[in-house]
Amino acid sequence: MTGFPISSSLWASRLRGLAATLFTLAITLVGLLFVTFIISRVVPIDPVLAIVGARATDAQIETARVALGLEQPLWQQFLIYVGNALQGDLGTSIRTGEPVITAVGRAFPATMELATLATVIGVIAGVPAGVLAATRPGSLADHIVRLVGLMGYSIPVFWLGLIGLLLFYGVLGWVGGPGRLDTAYDMMFQFEVTPVTGMILVDTLLAGRFDMFANALSHIVLPAGLLGYVSMAYISRMTRSFMMNELGQEYITTARVKGMPEWRVIWVHAMRNVLVPLITVIALSYANLLEGAVLTETIFAWPGLGSYITDALMVNDMPAVLGGTIVVGVAFVTLNLVSDLLYRLVDPRAR
Amino acid sequence: MTFDPILRRAGLAAAAALMLTAAPSALLAATPADTLVIADAIDDIVSLDPQEAFEFSALDVVNNTYDGLVELDPAQPTGPQPGLAESWEVSEDGLTFTFKMKDGITFSSGNPVTAEDAALSLQRAVKIDKSPAFILNQFGWTADNVEQMVTFDGDKVILKTDKPYAPTFLYNCLTSGVASILDMKTVMEHDVNGDMGNAWLNTNSAGTGAYVLKSFKPNEGYILEARAGHWRGDARLKTVFMRHVPEAATQRLMLEKGDIDIARELSPVDIEAIGSNPALKVEQDVGGQIFYLAFNQKNENYKNETFLNAMRWAIDYNGLAETVLKGNMVTHQAFLPKGYLGALEDLPYSLDVEKAKALLAESGVTDPKVVIDVRNASDRMEMAQSIQNTFGQVGIAVELNIGDGSEQLKRYRARQHDATLQSWGPDYPDPQTNASTFAWNRNNSDEGKVGTLAWRNAYDPGPLNDLTEAAVMERDGDKRAAMYAELQQTHRETSPFIAMFQIAHNSAMGTNVEGFHTGGAIDSAAYWLVTK
Numbered sequence: 001m002t003g004f005p006i007s008s009s010l011w012a013s014r015l016r017g018l019a020a021t022l023f024t025l026a027i028t029l030v031g032l033l034f035v036t037f038i039i040s041r042v043v044p045i046d047p048v049l050a051i052v053g054a055r056a057t058d059a060q061i062e063t064a065r066v067a068l069g070l071e072q073p074l075w076q077q078f079l080i081y082v083g084n085a086l087q088g089d090l091g092t093s094i095r096t097g098e099p100v101i102t103a104v105g106r107a108f109p110a111t112m113e114l115a116t117l118a119t120v121i122g123v124i125a126g127v128p129a130g131v132l133a134a135t136r137p138g139s140l141a142d143h144i145v146r147l148v149g150l151m152g153y154s155i156p157v158f159w160l161g162l163i164g165l166l167l168f169y170g171v172l173g174w175v176g177g178p179g180r181l182d183t184a185y186d187m188m189f190q191f192e193v194t195p196v197t198g199m200i201l202v203d204t205l206l207a208g209r210f211d212m213f214a215n216a217l218s219h220i221v222l223p224a225g226l227l228g229y230v231s232m233a234y235i236s237r238m239t240r241s242f243m244m245n246e247l248g249q250e251y252i253t254t255a256r257v258k259g260m261p262e263w264r265v266i267w268v269h270a271m272r273n274v275l276v277p278l279i280t281v282i283a284l285s286y287a288n289l290l291e292g293a294v295l296t297e298t299i300f301a302w303p304g305l306g307s308y309i310t311d312a313l314m315v316n317d318m319p320a321v322l323g324g325t326i327v328v329g330v331a332f333v334t335l336n337l338v339s340d341l342l343y344r345l346v347d348p349r350a351r
Numbered sequence: 352m353t354f355d356p357i358l359r360r361a362g363l364a365a366a367a368a369l370m371l372t373a374a375p376s377a378l379l380a381a382t383p384a385d386t387l388v389i390a391d392a393i394d395d396i397v398s399l400d401p402q403e404a405f406e407f408s409a410l411d412v413v414n415n416t417y418d419g420l421v422e423l424d425p426a427q428p429t430g431p432q433p434g435l436a437e438s439w440e441v442s443e444d445g446l447t448f449t450f451k452m453k454d455g456i457t458f459s460s461g462n463p464v465t466a467e468d469a470a471l472s473l474q475r476a477v478k479i480d481k482s483p484a485f486i487l488n489q490f491g492w493t494a495d496n497v498e499q500m501v502t503f504d505g506d507k508v509i510l511k512t513d514k515p516y517a518p519t520f521l522y523n524c525l526t527s528g529v530a531s532i533l534d535m536k537t538v539m540e541h542d543v544n545g546d547m548g549n550a551w552l553n554t555n556s557a558g559t560g561a562y563v564l565k566s567f568k569p570n571e572g573y574i575l576e577a578r579a580g581h582w583r584g585d586a587r588l589k590t591v592f593m594r595h596v597p598e599a600a601t602q603r604l605m606l607e608k609g610d611i612d613i614a615r616e617l618s619p620v621d622i623e624a625i626g627s628n629p630a631l632k633v634e635q636d637v638g639g640q641i642f643y644l645a646f647n648q649k650n651e652n653y654k655n656e657t658f659l660n661a662m663r664w665a666i667d668y669n670g671l672a673e674t675v676l677k678g679n680m681v682t683h684q685a686f687l688p689k690g691y692l693g694a695l696e697d698l699p700y701s702l703d704v705e706k707a708k709a710l711l712a713e714s715g716v717t718d719p720k721v722v723i724d725v726r727n728a729s730d731r732m733e734m735a736q737s738i739q740n741t742f743g744q745v746g747i748a749v750e751l752n753i754g755d756g757s758e759q760l761k762r763y764r765a766r767q768h769d770a771t772l773q774s775w776g777p778d779y780p781d782p783q784t785n786a787s788t789f790a791w792n793r794n795n796s797d798e799g800k801v802g803t804l805a806w807r808n809a810y811d812p813g814p815l816n817d818l819t820e821a822a823v824m825e826r827d828g829d830k831r832a833a834m835y836a837e838l839q840q841t842h843r844e845t846s847p848f849i850a851m852f853q854i855a856h857n858s859a860m861g862t863n864v865e866g867f868h869t870g871g872a873i874d875s876a877a878y879w880l881v882t883k
Contacts, residue, residue, distance in 0.1 A: 058800055096397055096569050097553075103569065162600055170604050177610045178601045183388045183592050187574060190566050301390075301596040303571045311394050311570065316757070 025333050030082065032329040033322065037078050040318045068094070085326065091319030095312070100323035103308060107292075108327055109198025110180065111304035114224055114296075115289035117201075121228025122235050123282060129232065130239025134247060135266060145236055152233025157226065161299040164222055176219035178301035185215045223300045227293055231285045238281045239274065246270040275346045283339040290331045382612055385589040387864075387881050390596040390605055391615040394570050400552035401531035402472075403481035407638075407875070410528045412567075414875035415575060415591070417531035417558030418582075420450050420469060420508065421522050423780070425868040425877035428690070431522040435464055435532050435559060435582075436508070439522075445515025445826060450508040456582045458534035459556065459563045466503035471535040473501045473510070475547050483529035486779045490521065517825050519692065523781035526874070533557050561586040561879035570595050575878065586879035587866070606631065606859055612883055613860040613867060619678035625859045633859045637681060639688045639872040640776040640854040641785070642734070644723070646847040647768055648809040652716050653847045661710035662721075663849055665745040667702040667737055675733040676852065683853035685839040686789040690872035692782050692828075693835030695843075707745040720748040722769040726756040734851075735772050763807050766797065774854075775804065780873035782835045783823045790815045790842050810847050 048064045065071055069080065084091060090100035133145035168175045176182060180200050181189055189200065193207045201220065204213040246252065247270055255265045292306020305324055312320035382388040393408040401413040422434030436450035456464040477487055477497040491513025492500050500511045512521065524530065533548075534557035541551035548557075556564035559582065562575035572594045577586035594611065596602045602614040603621040607628065617625070625631045644662075646653035653659065668682040685695035711719070721742065725735040732753060739749040762768050777784040790812050792805035805812055812819070818838050825831040843850065856869055866880040 058802075098569060106568065107570075165601065165604055170608060173608075177605050177608060178596060178598075179594055183386065183594070183610070184383050186572075186594075187386075187590070187592065190574065299598050299601055301594065301598070301601060303568070303595070307597070308570065 021337065025337075028333055029326065029329050032325065033082060033085070034078065036322055036325045037081065038074075040321060041074060041077075081322070090323035090326065093312070093317055093320045095315050095317045095320070100319050103320065104305065104323050104327050106198065107303060107305045107308040107324075110302060111290060111292045111297075111306065113199040113201055114220060114227065114293075114302060114304060115286060117220060117224035118227035118231055118289055119282065119286040121225060122231030122285060125228065126232035126235030127239050127278070130236040131243055131266060131271075133236065133240045134243035137244065142240075145240070149233040149237050152230050156295075157230060157293070158295040158299055160229070161223070161226055161296055164226055165299065168222055175222045176215060178219075178299070180216060180219055180302065181212070182215055182219075185212050188212065223296050223302060227289055227296060231289065234285055235278075235281060239278060242274040242277055243270060246273050249273075272346060276343060279339045279342050279346070283335045287332045287335045290335075291328050382609065383590075384883075386592055387588045387590070387613070387878060387883065388592045388594065388611045389613045389615060390594045390602045390611045392597045393572070393593060393595045394597065396567075396569060398481070398549075398553055399556070399564060399567055399573075400479075400481070400549050401528050401533065401558065402476040402479060402483065403549065404528050405482045410875040411870075412564065412573060412575070413528040413531060414560070414870065415562045415878050416556040416560035416564055417528070417533070418560055419525050419527075419530045419532060421525050423526050423870075423874045425870065425874060425880060428780075428871055428874040430692075431519075431526055434526075435469065441518050441826075445518075446512055448510040448512070448518070448521060450510070452506045452508065453582070454506070456559055457580060458537070458559055459578045460534050460537050462534050462536055464532065464534075464559055466506050466508045468535045469508045469532045470501050470503040472533045473508075473530060474498060475533065475535070475538075476529050477501075479547055479549055481549075483527065483778070486524050486527055486529050489524070489783075490516065515824060515826070517823055517828075517831050519828050519831060520781050520783055520823055523692070524779050527779040528875070529779075531558060562591060577879075581879070583879065587882045588878070591878045603859070606861075609861070612864050613858055615856070615858050615869075617857055617859055622678045622857050622859065630862060631859055632862050633857055634867070634869075635678070636856050636858070636869045636871050637689050638776075638854040638856050638869075639690070640774050641683065641686060641688055641850055642680065642731075642772070642774045642852040642854070643686070644738070644770060644772055644849040644851065645804065645808045646721070646770045647766060647807075648811075648847050649766060650769055652719060653770075653808075655714050655716055656845055657710055657714035658716045658719065659847060659849075660844070661707045661714060661745065662742065662747065663700045663843075664703045664707040664710065665738075665741050665747065666700070666849065666851060667741050668698070668851060669701060671734060671737050672852065675737070676730060678857055679730060679855055680852040681855050682851070684850050685843055686785050686848065686850050687782050687835060687839055688777060688785075688853050688872040691777070691780070691785070691835075693832035693839070694782070695836055695839045699843075702741060704741070704744050711745055711747065718748070719746070720750065722750045722752055724752045724754070724759045724762060724768045724771040726759055726772070727753050728756075731772055738772075764802070766807055766809055777872070783819075786819045786822060786835065786838055789848060790838055790846070791819045792816070804848075805846075808847050812842075812846065815841060815846075 048061055048068065048070065069077055081091070088101065090104065092098065093100055093103060096103070129145045133142040136142050165178070169177050179186070189204070189212060193203055193209060193212070196203050196206055200216040201213060204216055252265060252270060255269050292304045292309065294306040294310045296302065297304045297307040305327065309321055309324035312324065391408065395406040396409045397406055398404055399409055399412050401417045404410055404413045418434045420434055420436040421431040424432055433453070435453055435456060437453045439448060439450040441448055450469070452464065452466050452469065458464060473487065474497045477484055477492050478494050480494060502509045510521070537557045538548035538552065541548040543550055554564070554567050561577060561581040561583065563578050565574040565576045567573040572592065575591040577589050579585060596605065599616055599618040599621055602611070603617055603625065605611045606614045606625070622633050625633055646659065648654050672680060672682045682698055683689060684698050684700055687694040689696055723735055723738070725731050735751050739751060742749045759771065763771055763773070775785065775788070788803040789805060792801050792803050792810060792812055793816060794801055795806065795809060795811040799806065815838060818834060822831055822834040822838060825834055842848065853872070858867060858869060860867065861883065864881065864883045866882055868877045868880065870876055
């Protein structure tokens with residue numbers, strides 16, 4: 001019985017924490033929806049005309065307007081939309097008549113697969129490169145890391161993508177071409193593998209189809225490497241600056257004076273402190289990729305979220321745009337939560 | 352430094368993992384021998400229900416999975432041929448058409464094709480009332496009366512029309528996708544909330560075509576599989592795999608690598624590069640879209656026929672077709688696209704600055720200024736800039752109003768433009784589709800809201816109204832073609848329209864690929880004759 005009050009207050013505080021988190025999440029999402037919704041309605045483009053096309057009569061236009069609920073007041077349209085969204089109904093795409101949730105459910109795993117691999121590549125390459133540059137400022141290694149980073153920042157990604165395809169796929173033949181699988185494997189995948197996650201790398205492994213997995217990997221390597229390079233450019237730059245900052249601190253000097261091996265000073269002592277801001281950087285970079293990299297997706301014929309949202313925008317298919325935006329919003333919020341949790345793990349002060 | 356080995360090890364491991372997995376699979380990259388792999392931009396697909404499909408990519412699928420009572424020959428799509436009907440006749444009064452069904456044809460399900468299927472299919476198209484339904488509504492068929500207008504008796508389908516239209520008008524309309532004959536037993540088994548199988552048909556097919564739809568994923572692609580016992584003879588290749596590849600440069604690379612057999616959406620630059628590759632070939636064909644300039648006759652200047660004529664001689668048709676539009680468009684100077692019944696293919700106009708100047712002086716229009724609405728697409732802007740330049744040489748000042756397509760359409764529909772650079776694609780394979788919009792406007796008042804292109808430009812076609820109405824009723828096919836020739840001739844000399852170009856399509860493929868037909872301006876792609 002003695003422990004009861006303590007555990008009760010612990011539970012209460014946890015519940016409060018959970019409620020606060022959920023509240024923040026809800027506010028963020030509603031805010032996001034509101035802004036997107038308003039933008040979609042104030043742009044000087046008539047969504048009805050965009051759908052019914054050049055030939056429609058005035059009567060057809062009016063029918064379409066009513067069918068889309070566009071004759072109702074704006075706030076009412078918004079409330080209806082949010083109400084439906086809460087029940088998991090993101091509406092129906094105006095263009096294809098397909099439920100938005102189905103289309104997004106297909107596009108998001110493709111993007112997630114690509115973004116995750118790209119982030120892994122970005123972290124594996126970017127963190128050590130940043131550390132290398134920070135520990136030898138002004139050296140050749142530092143200059144190379146900064147130059148490579150600068151290139152990742154400044155060279156247009158569609159150019160890199162096309163040149164990458166030309167070189168590694170066209171000339172050298174090291175990687176698979178555009179798309180997620182070779183044609184033969186694509187057909188096998190569609191008819192022989194039950195989709196579980198929608199991520200081909202995961203689904204083929206779950207099905208034990210290693211040949212298909214290898215083929216999928218050969219297709220994803222180049223776009224993921226490309227996006228990984230861009231995210232590496234960002235991560236290495238930030239790591240360098242965080243690390244240089246830490247290496248100037250007194251506790252580092254103390255550690256060195258105590259005769260601690262240099263690798264331990266850098267990778268254990270300094271790194272623990274670098275990790276805190278670095279997690280935010282990585283999470284942001286990952287979240288950016290989850291939005292979908294439109295140009296990369298277009299060049300690599302990758303059926304991801306970025307091209308889905310962009311295509312929908314082009315034809316003013318607002319339910320599709322809003323649906324895609326919500327998914328991106330949820331991804332952002334979730335990643336924020338995860339990085340919050342990770343803070344607490346690496347930084348005792350945040351516990 | 353001490354951490355170098357770690358870094359090196361991690362890097363090597365990562366590189367080795369990538370190389371090992373990538374290398375063997377790259378060897379498998381070639382299209383399977385019994386599969387036709389095509390890359391195209393297919394994000395225009397809205398639905399694969401043949402009676403809703405109304406976009407180029409969707410109609411390609413419909414053409415290979417369904418047939419109509421009458422069909423076009425894919426190799427030479429000039430006039431209607433027997434499809435699922437073996438013969439047909441028109442009654443004396445021209446109001447009743449009787450089609451006798453062929454015997455022994457089956458749907459992909461194995462169900463026999465009956466006259467009942469045909470009648471119910473045509474009724475369904477009118478009842479579900481999707482975008483292309485108006486093609487059939489033209490014959491007086493409405494949801495209320497279609498069960499009386501479209502009936503069957505034994506092996507005959509009987510179609511009644513509200514007026515004695517030109518028989519070729521009906522036959523041409525029956526070749527379009529909306530008049531596809533469906534396996535109604537199978538379709539109605541998949542009726543959900545009275546949609547008559549509309550949702551189910553988006554990912555399944557129930558027709559008599561050479562192929563069956565196996566899978567469709569929007570923005571990814573579709574797979575068609577050949578069926579045994581197709582009435583034209585089985586398809587040569589077992590599978591068709593369409594990959595949605597929006598980027599032209601990517602399509603070209605895949606073609607050069609042999610990962611696809613046909614690329615359908617290439618830029619002129621890619622086409623030129625492919626032309627010099629001995630392993631590849633390019634086949635050019637025209638599509639149905641016409642690019643034209645139109646002038647709003649609310650501006651009195653544009654009622655002056657001599658002034659309009661001056662502008663016709665002030666456009667560098669050939670210069671544009673040979674440079675910026677090369678491979679994408681061909682010069683075409685009549686409102687019916689090449690391939691249509693009665694289409695005029697001669698090119699009377701060319702750039703002649705002196706002649707245009709003389710005509711301008713003769714017209715009496717002083718200090719002319721034209722404001723042209725142009726959609727913000729690169730080919731249109733290049734066209735508009737060239738026109739601005741050559742009009743300028745003649746002494747006609749041009750201001751370009753560049754903007755979003757749907758906004759400009761709104762202005763056009765409201766008759767608010769001065770002049771506009773537009774394109775028009777025909778809706779069905781009969782000349783009436785363009786004649787009825789370019790050359791017909793019975794009420795030229797703002798309240799009239801006729802909506803045709805003639806109305807939008809406040810153009811009263813006068814005697815051409817009668818000619819358009821007469822042509823769609825003319826029962827003699829040759830006479831009808833002659834009427835459309837006359838209609839186009841007068842139209843291009845007197846109307847405020849200047850037809851300039853017809854769109855061209857380039858398909859690049861391996862030299863081993865034979866028998867691919869895009870269908871030109873009036874039909875869709877046929878896959879079943881392709882060999883490789």
